[in-house]
Amino acid sequence: MPRQGASKRFWNSAARENAAWYIATRFQSENKEFFESGTREVDDFLAFAGVGLEASDSVVEIGCGTGRMTRRLAELAGRVIAADVSGEMLQRAAVNLADSPNIELVELSGEGDLPLADGSVTAVFSYITMQHVPTATAQEAYFRSALRVLAPGGWALIQFRRSGVVPRLLDWGGHITHLANxxxxxxxxxxxxxxxxxxxxxxxxxxxSVQILPFGRRHVWALAKRAD
Structure with missing residues (x-):
């Protein structure tokens, strides 16, 4: 079975075990604060990168999970394509976001492709998703796909793990702590x-254009903009 197939199985199982924790480890349930945190983070990250969304925009969210950040994106943009590798996560998102008619849910293969036409959206957003994609090849493919689907004047804001020894050690400390729990x-x-x-x-x-925006000791944001 390809590694991407194993990834799909893992995230479907994670959705059944405790979707909220695997999406954002400080939560144990998809409660009010879970979704409010997504709203705050969308606003903070867009401000950090100096980009915004308007009612005329269409945005793709790579790794929507159960919709923690998706609702805020749908409040800001006219159309949201919420994509995830896990069908189980998307089923939960469908329930959580049932009152948001401008959201479309799409299941991804996990290989880095986005099933969208070239130049068909004005923004691509992804947070704490690439860091779980099992191969660098697939992560780079997601980034290329994000750039491909951007319309003139559009932007992509995608978070990745930071390279280097110290970020790797910090990540492993977290992995082992969570394993012990x-x-x-x-x-x-x-x-x-x-x-x-x-x-x-x-x-x-x-x-x-592509910029790398350092974000703490463990992460970076890649900000890409297509010229008008």
Missing amino acids: GRRTLDRAWRGARVRESALLQQATSDV
């Missing part, structure tokens, strides 16, 4: 892979 955090579908920032910067083209 009974979580399956040594699975490759949780640990994921690392992409060098230079590999992301190399995706820039004559009409697409």
Whole structure:
């Protein structure tokens, strides 16, 4: 079975075990604060990157989970395509977001492809998702796909693990702590892979700029913008 198939199985199982914890480890349930935290983080991260959404925008969220951040994206943009590798997560998202008619749910293969036409959206957003994708190849493919689907004037804001020894050690400390508490955090579908920032910067083209925005000791944001 390909590694991506194993990843799909892992996240379907995680959704059944405790979706909220595997999405954001400080939560044990999809309660009010779980979704409110998603609202705050969307606003904070867009402000951090200096980008925004308007009612005329269409945005893809890669790794929507059960919709923790999706509802806020749908409040800001006219159309949201909420995508995830896990069908189980998407089933929960469908219930959580039933009152948001401008959201479409899409299940991904996990190989880095986005089933959308070239230049068909104005924004792509992804947080704490790439760090769980099992291969650097698939993560780079997601980034290329994000750039491909951007319309002129559009942007992509995608979070990745930071490269280097110290971020790796910090991540392993977290994995082991969670393992001691009974979580399956040594699975490759949780640990994921690392992409060098230079590999992301190399995706820039004559009409697409790419910036790396350091975010704490363990993460970076890749911000790409397509020229008008």
